[in-house]
Amino acid sequence: MNQPRIAFLGSRHPGAAQALASLIAAHGQHEPADADVICALGGDGFMLQTLHRHGSLGKPVFGMKLGSVGFLMNQYRGEGLVERLQAAEPAMLRPLEMTAVTESGASVHSLAYNEVSLLRQTRQAAHLRIQLNERDKLELLVCDGILVATPAGSTAYNFSAHGPILPLGSSVIALTPIAAFRPRRWRGAILRADTEIRLQVLDPDKRPVSATADSHEVREVVEVVIRSSQRHSVTLLFDPEHNLEERILNEQFLT
Template sequence: MNSSKNKILFAVNRTKPNADILVKRLSGAAKRENFECVIEGKFPPPEDAFKDAKCCCVIGGDGTILSCLSGAAKYGVPIFGINLGKLGFMATFTDSISDEEFLDMVNGKNAEMETRTILSASFGKNRFLALNEFAVKSQSPAEILSAEVLADGEFVADFVGDGLIFSTPTGTSAYNLSAGGPLIHPKARVFALTSICPHTLSNRSLVFDSETKLEIRAKNPNAVLIRDGNVEKSWRGEPLFVEAAPETVKFVRPAGHSHFYILRTKLGWGGNPRTQR
């Protein structure tokens, strides 16, 4: 985290209980330590709000973090996620964090920085970034998707089914996992392609290295691109390119943060089933 910067940006999902109380408490503590605190009133926050920020304290849940992707990636601002939602895979902290703990970690004490790969999808003059995944589907929910996929110009396969998911390691515990895709450690420089309800049962997930550029040629005249759960745009006749983006997103984590602990607790992994009742 850049120690020379003095601005803390607060991105707050005010629909969450206690969000206003929490941002008031933490921003008040930061101001007493001479930090400049900006509580962004717009949601999602505009990209320019991230300029010159030391970190972005996101109060809400994983969905709130996803809304901050563009600005955080553009300006290289670390995300300090406080979970007021349900699962909270990306938002590490809770509203029980003390003022002292918050300020220590903002200043780099008892904290570590984790870098996450994100994906880029482009067609024509359009370019989008995703922290979890891109999905390609037919615009009509009753229509199957038929698409040809190439990797660095080499034909991979024709995919026929309900759609395709292109997932970052971060996103493999989200839509990709629900569709039967693999879990990938967030430090791996790879991304996954998972077919949704494929008509050919032998179609299984594929994992590509971060240097691979995929080209998707949808045969449907009304295919749509979905970014982190939000429909972005439909396109006709143009190839869609998906690849690991040169941008990354950083997260502030407590020292000793364990990805496997998160998986065990959030996904309900147990111990030895023979010893459980």
Template structure:
């Protein structure tokens, strides 16, 4: 019996209703449903509860109820187990989420029959070191961002790729995005749209005040090193805009493709370019 984890985003008003419907459909289809204990309690289904730290190692699949942000969060939560996941869209954009509420029955039946494909998406990793010791590590499906605080001056950074000096950057920050994240923050900062099938990282400066103000696409095997050339007042390192770490002047940052990937379950025969065209037509990009 396949075991599937259900992860509702309860901030969405309809999440509880859709979660109960989904749990019923999955049980009818022969899946064993498990949830984090807190979520199970909120649905009066304590028998489905499992300790958060024990849950990922048990799962065959994962499904999140929410929007793209919820799917990003689940991808990081299940890292590095590489569990195939999909999202039920309860949000607005739905660029990453696969299924709408009205498509639940069809999606569960396709999952039962194995009528889906699994799409691999690279993730990006950031290591922060101080005095030669690693003090933090963040992973993102969309991007890793270095940005100045609200009242800080521009950042002055030295950029090295694969150990080679690439340039100096004076800007409000720097986005290192995966192809998945190329349609998110990086795009709004002037970066290119990159097919998710490519293995590459996109470096996009934020409000650059220097000649190095163009996006740069590098191979996914590249190692990007960033150092501060002037003491920053307030600097943040964020993963997918959801996890945040304050940086210090002496910190060194190393960014590279994460060793494990996110696996998306795809039920529909829609290409990335079809989805892109639809979202642009709807004015959502």
């Protein structure tokens, strides 16, 4: 059985450093650019950090849970890693591309594998206009914020905001308001993944808004454009009994 070249990366979780040293001793260590596979040790936050740092390399990523939340991770076991990698099932994820324009006129670009969220910065509710493919769909949304979630991220912040869980590979994204005040009955929308979403901040001086792509925050935005990326993708590897598609399905039946 051939030994794959593995790049081991560990979070700051207390158990990750010990696991990292043990796995490197057993399998060796390679730089991510030279590896066949990246093995991330931590929680979902560290997995997202790994994807942002190394996703452009095109290397598959196998995560093992050594953190507080591990929806995107496999269970940690120190033994049998090579066999697990060979039996792992791939899941391809396409991130969202965010372009945020600030009050100063700066344009900031970022990727989001989970979601892009807009949130009010002060006690004042946000006033937003929603355009889809350059057509007005909602002239005024009064809310604490709004988010756009990928299928992989639909079980996270999106679900907590009462948004829908999206099947993996469904080629749709979720547009979900956060504490909408007007219109009260609007609960969001499920959109085709190729939809261009433009969110305009009304009265930004009085009602400032920030935009966050996963963990990358941009303050005092006036407009945010979001679309599913056609240029970027990453491949996550999962144990057959814990594949991501099955996890997303099971989330819809939790009581």
